[in-house]
Amino acid sequence: MPASLHALVVDDEQPVLDELVWLLQRDDRIASVRGTHSGTDALRLLEQGGIDLVFLDVAMPGLSGLDIARLLGHFRAAPQIVFVTAHEAHAVEAFEMNAVDYLLKPIREERLRESVRRASAGADADRGTSAGDEQIAVELGGVTRFVSRASVAHAEAQGDYVRLHVADGASHLVRTPLGTLADEWADAGFVRIHRSIVVNLAHVREVRVQAGRCSVVVPSGTELVELQVARRHTRALRDLIHERAL
Numbered sequence: 001m002p003a004s005l006h007a008l009v010v011d012d013e014q015p016v017l018d019e020l021v022w023l024l025q026r027d028d029r030i031a032s033v034r035g036t037h038s039g040t041d042a043l044r045l046l047e048q049g050g051i052d053l054v055f056l057d058v059a060m061p062g063l064s065g066l067d068i069a070r071l072l073g074h075f076r077a078a079p080q081i082v083f084v085t086a087h088e089a090h091a092v093e094a095f096e097m098n099a100v101d102y103l104l105k106p107i108r109e110e111r112l113r114e115s116v117r118r119a120s121a122g123a124d125a126d127r128g129t130s131a132g133d134e135q136i137a138v139e140l141g142g143v144t145r146f147v148s149r150a151s152v153a154h155a156e157a158q159g160d161y162v163r164l165h166v167a168d169g170a171s172h173l174v175r176t177p178l179g180t181l182a183d184e185w186a187d188a189g190f191v192r193i194h195r196s197i198v199v200n201l202a203h204v205r206e207v208r209v210q211a212g213r214c215s216v217v218v219p220s221g222t223e224l225v226e227l228q229v230a231r232r233h234t235r236a237l238r239d240l241i242h243e244r245a246l
Contacts, residue, residue, distance in 0.1 A: 004029065004030075005029060005030055006031050006051050006052050006053070007024055007033040007034070008042060008045060008053070008054045009024065009035040009054075009055045010036055010038075010042040010060070011055070012037045012038075012057060016084075019107065020084070020112070029117075034051075039063025039064065042056075042063070053079055053080045053081075053082065053116075054082070056084065058087070065084075069081055069099070080100045080119045081099045082119065083101075085103075085104065086104065100148075101115040101119075117168070121166075121167070135148060135149070136172075138172035149188060150188070151166050152164045152166055152167075153165050153200055153203040153219055153220065153225075154218050155199075156178075156196060156197050157195075158173065160177075161173045162176055162177070162181055165220060167220070178198060188200075189201045191236070191240055193230065193237055194227070194230045199218060199227060204217070204218060205218060205219065205224060207238070213231075214231075214234040214237070215228050216229060
């Protein structure tokens, strides 16, 4: 079930603020939305808690969106951040703050819904894993974006790269050896099932055994993907799944 997010929009341009609030109210994944044109007022609302997602205008008088994001970094339970701006100049800095997205004005409803989808997926993944999550930097069209590790269903070796297959059906190439990724992500519930495949146990829907061969089923958008488990990894995989079920 999609996450129900409580959102806050912060933008000093009243027409943009009003439009974003109106568009977010049309999204059934948004439980509530508030708006303010003041960075100081936004910080007060954020300190009260109860906000899951904040849309921050990058350039504002007084406290800018980047200033607010830096302060949120000190919160025990900070909301997810989407930056909103008319310029691309701050994109890299924004994503270094683990923003889930970076929207360019004028805002298109379809593009805004994609931001909400990413935030919703991140919220659902956070509830589905006990391991600390992290954001993985990926590049798309010259823009660096971040993908929640918890949202990755499985990873597949492709030469010198690894393709991350996200549960929503998207995929991203990152330049890292699969062995390194498997070692670094083991504590987060990722396990090697084949010399070229690592799977996130949190996303395993089924374990199938037929004619002595084992496979696992993971989501990929609206479809399910069946991945073969190498014989040498079968016992370890089944033991791990059994341990998690206890």
